[in-house]
Amino acid sequence: MDGFVAWLESTTLSRAIVESRVIWPTCEIIHFIGLTLVIGIAGFFDLRLMGFMKRVPVSAARDLMPLAIAGFLLNLTTGMTFFIGKPHQYVGNVAWWAKMFFLLLAGLNAMFFETTVGARTLNLGAGDDTPRAAKIVGAVSLVSWLGVLYWGRMLPYVGSAF
Amino acid sequence: MTGFAAWLQGSAVGVWTRESPSIWAYPTVLTLHTVGLGILVGANAVIDFCLLGFAPRLPIASLAPLYRFMWAGFAMNAITGVMLFASDATTKAAQPVFYIKLTLIGLALVTTAMIRTTVTRATALPSADASRASRITRLATLSLVLWAAAITAGRLMAYL
Numbered sequence: 001m002d003g004f005v006a007w008l009e010s011t012t013l014s015r016a017i018v019e020s021r022v023i024w025p026t027c028e029i030i031h032f033i034g035l036t037l038v039i040g041i042a043g044f045f046d047l048r049l050m051g052f053m054k055r056v057p058v059s060a061a062r063d064l065m066p067l068a069i070a071g072f073l074l075n076l077t078t079g080m081t082f083f084i085g086k087p088h089q090y091v092g093n094v095a096w097w098a099k100m101f102f103l104l105l106a107g108l109n110a111m112f113f114e115t116t117v118g119a120r121t122l123n124l125g126a127g128d129d130t131p132r133a134a135k136i137v138g139a140v141s142l143v144s145w146l147g148v149l150y151w152g153r154m155l156p157y158v159g160s161a162f
Numbered sequence: 163m164t165g166f167a168a169w170l171q172g173s174a175v176g177v178w179t180r181e182s183p184s185i186w187a188y189p190t191v192l193t194l195h196t197v198g199l200g201i202l203v204g205a206n207a208v209i210d211f212c213l214l215g216f217a218p219r220l221p222i223a224s225l226a227p228l229y230r231f232m233w234a235g236f237a238m239n240a241i242t243g244v245m246l247f248a249s250d251a252t253t254k255a256a257q258p259v260f261y262i263k264l265t266l267i268g269l270a271l272v273t274t275a276m277i278r279t280t281v282t283r284a285t286a287l288p289s290a291d292a293s294r295a296s297r298i299t300r301l302a303t304l305s306l307v308l309w310a311a312a313i314t315a316g317r318l319m320a321y322l
Contacts, residue, residue: 025321029314032199036313039197040204041211044228055224063217064208126224146197153196157189 005087017085024085027078034078035152037071038145046145049121049130049138058124095151095158102147109144113137167251176248188249195242199316202235203309206274213277213302229278236271259322263315270308277301 008014017023041064047053048061083090090096117133124130130138151158170176179188205228212220247254254260280298 025318028320029317032196032313032317033310035196036200036203036207036309038204039200040207043200043204044208053224053227055221055227057219057221057224060217060219060221063219064211067207067211067216126221149196149200150193153193154189157185 001091005091008084008087011084014084014087017081023081027081030074031078031082034071034074035149038068038075039149041065041068041071042145043142046138046142049134050142051130051135054129055126057126058121058128058130062122090155093155093158095154099148099151099155102144102151106141106144106148109137109140113141164252164255167255170248171251173248175245176251179245179249188246191242191245191249195239195246198235198238198242199313200235202232202239203313205229205231205235206270206305206309209277210302210305213280213298232274254319257319257322259315259318263312263319266308266312266315270305270312273301273305273308277305 044053045061045065045068048056048058113134117131117137120131121134171180179191182188208228209222209225211217212222212225247260277298280301
């Protein structure tokens with residue numbers, strides 16, 4: 001791992017990210033805008049899956065999901081920029097591993113949803129209750145994304161400091 | 163303002179947020195500020211994108227419960243925002259970008275309130291009314307731009 005970190009930090013791309021006065025703050029701004037899309041759009045869908053806001057048709061709420069995916073892609077790109085810039089700041093940081101754990105959990109949970117209960121929720125309209133499995137998926141998703149946000153924000157304060 | 167900022171910074175809230183070594187002090191207050199931002203701006207984004215036609219099958223009136231989430235997010239951020247400001251009030255009160263951020267939040271809230279009037283009255287949205295439709299499009303776009311700008315100003319406080 002140390003060798004990989006040392007190699008990554010020696011790359012031109014890594015140096016460019018750290019030496020620029022503009023790249024890091026710009027990526028931070030985009031990272032926060034991306035997080036509102038993920039928390040807002042995915043969180044909204046999760047709440048409906050959990051049985052809240054029943055007047056919302058499940059299938060119609062799902063139409064917004066591409067925006068949550070767009071937010072996630074913004075954060076994946078900017079997050080990778082941070083990692084390439086200062087990998088040593090992350091690989092030894094327990095908060096980063098916790099963030100990655102919740103990211104993996106959110107991803108596996110979404111895959112589970114898409115391949116199993118997802119199909120059974122597509123036809124649910126306004127007022128319809130969701131299956132118990134969908135409620136659990138929604139709760140796990142919401143907790144996972146809040147976990148990703150929590151541990152991301154904790155990065156400078158837990159483990160190795162910035 | 164300088165006197166007020168100095169007083170706030172020396173107050174119990176200011177001292178605790180800044181100086182407590184506890185993980186529940188500054189780090190947690192800052193994290194809650196980010197969670198509140200996600201809830202407030204995220205819920206706004208759901209309504210704005212819906213008004214912009216990203217989910218044509220989603221009835222706008224069904225999104226009314228999101229305003230409760232927005233209020234919760236706003237309340238969280240008003241409280242944590244005062245605490246974060248108090249922790250370093252003299253520095254933040256001297257930052258132009260801080261006042262830009264507050265102005266943007268004020269304008270964004272006004273836009274959100276104007277959109278809400280539209281949403282609560284939208285049981286039968288007269289799609290034939292072209293001028294009303296274009297007004298809604300403008301408001302929704304303005305809301306997204308203002309909230310994104312408020313986030314940008316907030317982030318820049320750490321760098322300027």
